[in-house]
Amino acid sequence: MSKERILGFKKDFSTGAHFLKLTYGISKSYIYLSILSCIINAVIPLINIIMPKFIIDELMNRKRIETLILLVAILVCGNFILNLVSRWLYAVLEIKNIEIYNGFDLLIGKKVMNMDFEKIEDSEVLNLKEQAIYQIKNQNVIERMISEGMKVFTNIITIIGLIAVIATLDLYIVLFIICIVVANSLMYKKNQEVRFGIYKVLIPLNRIVEYFDGVINDFSSGKDIRLYNMSPLIMKKYEECSKESLNEFNKMYKTIWKYNGFNKINLQIQMAVVYAYMTYKVFTKAIGIGSFTMYVSSVINFSTTMSDFSSTVIFLRQMCKLLEPYMEFEQIKSKNIEGTKKIDDVKKFNIEFKNVYFKYPRSKEYTLKNVSIDIKDGEKLSVVGLNGAGKTTFIKLVTRLYEPTEGEILLNGINIKEYDYDEYMKLLAVVFQDFKLMAFSIKENIALNDYETSKDEDIEKALNEVGLEDYISKLPKGINTHIYKTFEEDGIEFSGGQSQKLAISRAVYKAAPIVVLDEPTAALDPIAEFEIYSRFNELIGEKTAIYISHRLSSCRFCDRIAVFHNGEIIQHGTHDELIKEQGSQYEKMYMTQAQYYV
Ligand SMILES: Nc1ncnc2c1ncn2[C@@H]1O[C@H](COP(=O)(O)OP(=O)(O)OP(=O)(O)O)[C@@H](O)[C@H]1O
Numbered sequence: 001m002s003k004e005r006i007l008g009f010k011k012d013f014s015t016g017a018h019f020l021k022l023t024y025g026i027s028k029s030y031i032y033l034s035i036l037s038c039i040i041n042a043v044i045p046l047i048n049i050i051m052p053k054f055i056i057d058e059l060m061n062r063k064r065i066e067t068l069i070l071l072v073a074i075l076v077c078g079n080f081i082l083n084l085v086s087r088w089l090y091a092v093l094e095i096k097n098i099e100i101y102n103g104f105d106l107l108i109g110k111k112v113m114n115m116d117f118e119k120i121e122d123s124e125v126l127n128l129k130e131q132a133i134y135q136i137k138n139q140n141v142i143e144r145m146i147s148e149g150m151k152v153f154t155n156i157i158t159i160i161g162l163i164a165v166i167a168t169l170d171l172y173i174v175l176f177i178i179c180i181v182v183a184n185s186l187m188y189k190k191n192q193e194v195r196f197g198i199y200k201v202l203i204p205l206n207r208i209v210e211y212f213d214g215v216i217n218d219f220s221s222g223k224d225i226r227l228y229n230m231s232p233l234i235m236k237k238y239e240e241c242s243k244e245s246l247n248e249f250n251k252m253y254k255t256i257w258k259y260n261g262f263n264k265i266n267l268q269i270q271m272a273v274v275y276a277y278m279t280y281k282v283f284t285k286a287i288g289i290g291s292f293t294m295y296v297s298s299v300i301n302f303s304t305t306m307s308d309f310s311s312t313v314i315f316l317r318q319m320c321k322l323l324e325p326y327m328e329f330e331q332i333k334s335k336n337i338e339g340t341k342k343i344d345d346v347k348k349f350n351i352e353f354k355n356v357y358f359k360y361p362r363s364k365e366y367t368l369k370n371v372s373i374d375i376k377d378g379e380k381l382s383v384v385g386l387n388g389a390g391k392t393t394f395i396k397l398v399t400r401l402y403e404p405t406e407g408e409i410l411l412n413g414i415n416i417k418e419y420d421y422d423e424y425m426k427l428l429a430v431v432f433q434d435f436k437l438m439a440f441s442i443k444e445n446i447a448l449n450d451y452e453t454s455k456d457e458d459i460e461k462a463l464n465e466v467g468l469e470d471y472i473s474k475l476p477k478g479i480n481t482h483i484y485k486t487f488e489e490d491g492i493e494f495s496g497g498q499s500q501k502l503a504i505s506r507a508v509y510k511a512a513p514i515v516v517l518d519e520p521t522a523a524l525d526p527i528a529e530f531e532i533y534s535r536f537n538e539l540i541g542e543k544t545a546i547y548i549s550h551r552l553s554s555c556r557f558c559d560r561i562a563v564f565h566n567g568e569i570i571q572h573g574t575h576d577e578l579i580k581e582q583g584s585q586y587e588k589m590y591m592t593q594a595q596y597y598v
Pocket residue numbers: 121360361363367385386387388389390391392393394
């Protein structure tokens with residue numbers, strides 16, 4: 001065997017062992033029950049091959065009634081008990097399969113949620129994730145691998161038993177069968193290569209189809225689809241995709257059909273040779289009728305089990321290949337876990353950007369260039385600038401969603417990436433412009449992981465601070481009302497502004513020392529916006545705050561303003577200082593907005 005083949009075997013073996021370990025981690029009993037099922041399934045055919053020989057021999061020779069009854073009873077009871085246990089195990093393992101499937105689903109979900117943020121928009125990682133998920137979810141690879149893996153053991157036990165039976169006649173017939181099985185296995189291997197090769201083509205297509213499925217079923221896309229009549233365009237793209245995948249399936253099944261035909265012809269030749277050989281043995285009186293039935297059935301079973309064994313091994317190796325993307329996906333390292341420094345009992349939080357440059361992954365251009373700014377503890381910094389100036393990106397760096405490409409961000413003089421990620425996150429209360437509310441209750445949306453221990457008064461207080469308490473207290477289920485109707489018929493659909501208030505209340509409830517708000521009032525009506533601003537100091541208190549807004553009048557609430565332009569800070573100072581700089585970016589933006597109000 002070539003070195004390459006040995007390495008290939010080793011790799012597949014370690015993939016198989018890894019998944020077995022993961023499966024064992026999800027359900028230990030699954031493995032033990034599967035082994036038991038293998039043993040029972042291997043013994044059943046052996047009983048049915050050996051016992052009829054003894055019955056026929058007894059009928060042909062001594063014809064003792066008690067012995068015949070005993071032999072038939074062993075055959076019937078043995079079959080009954082073993083089949084009963086086998087069926088019971090089958091049912092138990094079916095349920096366990098769901099547990100295993102759900103377990104892997106959770107493992108993938110956990111990995112995705114803990115992965116560095118930049119990775120979840122990286123198309124290479126997305127393709128890898130799709131491949132990993134596709135094989136496990138759509139192809140049931142884990143379930144099939146485990147059941148097929150167990151089949152290999154069943155086959156080995158059966159093969160050993162059958163060789164022992166056939167060896168009492170002669171071993172040439174075993175060699176003949178092995179030759180037929182090898183020829184069929186080669187065909188099967190080709191067959192499987194074609195079958196699994198198709199997934200390389202199908203996976204990118206599947207991502208597109210899933211995207212369209214998502215768009216079609218997404219409530220929030222519904223408005224644009226109707227108003228811009230996007231349906232023909234979406235349907236056209238959808239149909240193109242589905243045509244392409246149909247073509248691929250067509251090609252695949254044509255090739256498979258040819259291989260299957262070859263296999264069937266081989267099996268017929270084998271059957272003819274076996275019957276001719278055994279009949280010859282009976283004619284030459286080398287064996288009796290009882291042995292004839294036992295040997296024919298043993299040889300045919302040997303052939304089927306060997307074919308089954310070799311095709312299962314080939315199939316398993318294919319499964320291991322299909323699981324390689326999962327292994328690769330699983331091994332994606334997260335930079336976030338590298339920081340270990342504890343935040344201790346620090347009470348003051350100074351943030352400093354030192355010559356920070358930043359490029360998005362796979363982007364050629366810098367989105368932030370040489371950004372240096374010092375945000376003192378308790379200071380309220382307003383970040384302003386034109387669309388695309390880099391304001392949200394600046395926030396994404398403070399919140400460790402991305403790491404600077406060059407330069408560093410310091411918290412109390414220490415690079416933020418050195419701090420333990422979870423502890424650092426506890427310092428931040430952030431509301432992004434594209435915040436997400438979940439289809440959970442209002443209380444769960446605000447308290448999140450603390451929802452079981454959180455006090456209703458604290459939730460109500462947070463809602464009160466953003467002006468939502470009155471509205472929510474009138475709902476029949478109050479803070480236990482579900483958001484959206486996804487899971488509860490009486491779930492609530494908040495307006496854009498109400499949703500934004502709720503997102504702000506989540507940050508208020510968190511009571512973290514650093515508050516980051518990205519256009520927190522963009523969806524609010526003028527009165528609600530005024531209320532939020534009037535309470536701004538109350539809401540933020542002594543905390544350090546970074547705050548993005550396009551409504552420059554709101555900058556009055558902040559101690560300092562940083563003006564971003566093309567990824568750089570081109571001005572910073574108080575409103576009074578910046579407005580005096582005639583012709584400056586800030587003055588232009590402020591005056592342009594102000595003219596609508598006079
Ligand atoms: N994930 C991303 N990958 C690549 N480029 C990005 C990504 N997110 C934003 N950008 C680019 O970075 C630049 C700055 O975007 P950013 O969202 O920081 O601007 P902004 O000042 O917050 O804009 P707005 O006022 O419109 O919200 C834009 O040119 C944008 O296209």
